Amino acid sequence: MSGVSPVEMLVERPTLPGTEQVAVWWGYFDELASWTWDVEPGRPMTVHVYTPGDSVRLLLNGAEVPGGAATPERATATFTVPYASGELTAVAGRDGEEIGRTTLGTVGAPAALRLVPDVTDLTTSRDDLAHVLVEVTDSHGRLVPDATLKVMFQVDGAGELAAVGNGNPHNVDSFRQPRRHTWHGQALAILRPAKRPGRVTLTASAPGLRPAALTLTVGQQRARSDRGQP
Known part of the structure; x- marks a missing residue:
């Protein structure tokens, strides 16, 4: 469909230890199109991929992220990704064919x-x-x-x-x-x-x-x- 993005990716803002985000009814996650976070390496990050496709692959610095909900439910696939600086790429597919991809990269300090x-x-x-x-x-x-x-x-x-x-x-x-x-x-x-x-x-x-x-x-x-x- 013209004007409809085939794939978008957002990352939940980290929460305090022992807490988690919950989006109910008309609520939404506190999430950002960013892979630049002030957290320790390996910190589990929740990544949401939005797509009209029927499958999603997630790549961190070129390596596929194992596990996670790779099949969209209500147009959303959710992954837990250990944080590492670099590039996070979501690849959406339908009927075995790629329909789109998007990448978030770690950026430097404000200049x-x-x-x-x-x-x-x-x-x-x-x-x-x-x-x-x-x-x-x-x-x-x-x-x-x-x-x-x-x-x-x-x-x-x-x-x-x-x-x-x-x-x-x-x-x-x-x-x-x-x-x-x-x-x-x-x-x-x-x-x-x-x-x-x-x-x-x-x-x-x-x-x-x-x-x-x-x-x-x-x-x-x-x-x-x-x-x-x-």
């Missing part, structure tokens, strides 16, 4: 910020916005999936910082302040253009990390071709 906008330019319309994803990356440009760092924002030129966010349901800080902590290694900055053409620059910085800057052109708002229409 830099990266800005990813959803648009390449703006107009002078006050309803025109740029949503800029802020990502914490390691020295190889890979997302650090559980980095929690305070990011500061500065906007110069033809625009302003309309809002910030991070998706964390427990974060109740003001979304109008020029700062935000990342959640799962990411945050969001929303730019609003000025009423005049020009260029707007967003700079993001965090202690100990290489900052990132992004410049967008703000062009004159084009007249509507359907003027007079409701």
